[in-house]
Amino acid sequence: MPPSHTPGLDDGRAADPLQGTVDALVQLSFLVQGLLTRVAADHELSLVQVRLLGILRDRRPGMLELARHLDLDKSSMTGLVTRAERRGLVERLPSPHDGRGVLVGLTPLGRELTDRFTAEMDRRMAALTASLTAAEHTQIRALSAGLLRAAAEQA
Amino acid sequence: MPPSHTPGLDDGRAADPLQGTVDALVQLSFLVQGLLTRVAADHELSLVQVRLLGILRDRRPGMLELARHLDLDKSSMTGLVTRAERRGLVERLPSPHDGRGVLVGLTPLGRELTDRFTAEMDRRMAALTASLTAAEHTQIRALSAGLLRAAAEQA
DNA sequence: TATTGTTATACTCTATAACTATA
DNA sequence: TATAGTTATAGAGTATAACAATA
16 A cells, blocks of 8 residues: 555645545545544544434434444443433433343433534535535445445445 | 434445435445454554554654644653554654654564555455446545545645 | 343553653 | 653543343
8 A cells, every 4th residue: 555544644745646545545534534533522522422422313222232333342331321321411211121221312412412513513524525516426425335335245 | 414424323224325425424434444443453453553653654753743643642642652662563762863852663563564454454445445447446536635635725 | 041231350542730851 | 941752640442251130
């Protein structure tokens, strides 16, 4: 792989057109993740907390299901949920069907924060993609869908 | 914002073509970062360690310069470099021009590991993009370059 | 016995504030 | 005084192993 693979390697001086596809995808991923991380931090959230809240927008899963979605060990979920609970963003509810289980759901405060984060992220991403043509928007969606499909097939 | 914003939200069932540009970019970024993280873990590296080693491939910066590149506080660098040093991947050298400073460089072992990581990452990304047409490869590079430029302009 | 979740423990990563040594 | 770097400390995030309670 050519020059970088990661940001921080190029100082901004390497906006070269010879950049390969791998570097393009890697650098783009760091750009988007950096934006996500900064907007999350502005809301006093970490990236994993944003993901947690995002999952809970339309579900009320148990701890194991959450762990699967986030690709974490179940033991890592306990602290993650507890910290979010301490901030009043989520709540643990006893599972009605299984005395061992708990269900995790958003509180109204958690939903508000999630919505505010999402709105701000949309705003920032819109600013970033403002200069793209309609054709380029279409390209992005198609390329992303294609690569996600390829990844799913490999798994 | 539509449905997700993050992976783990869609179960794989939401490969829908109505996905917006923001979601496309966010999901693509999680795909690439997930791959980076997994390949890094296969080499017993974290993402930030990969970035550190990547920076050192063609430089021998001081701690402050490293902190700037990685967007970390200088105090965070001490432990990061110390842990890498303990594993024999990098070394601290006294700065020849400044009695206070140290320069950080890759060891031969660190360079080997960096090269192995990079080769594996290339292999995995190549597998992912294997089915893309030449035109699509060009599109990715152009889109990435354009968005990185837009981000640079905003900063 | 198997499953759900927590606890105990240890490590990485990160920041803030205070410090040392050199410039 | 200012700068380069470390230390002390605190906290988030993660995993492994052992545990409790329920199925």
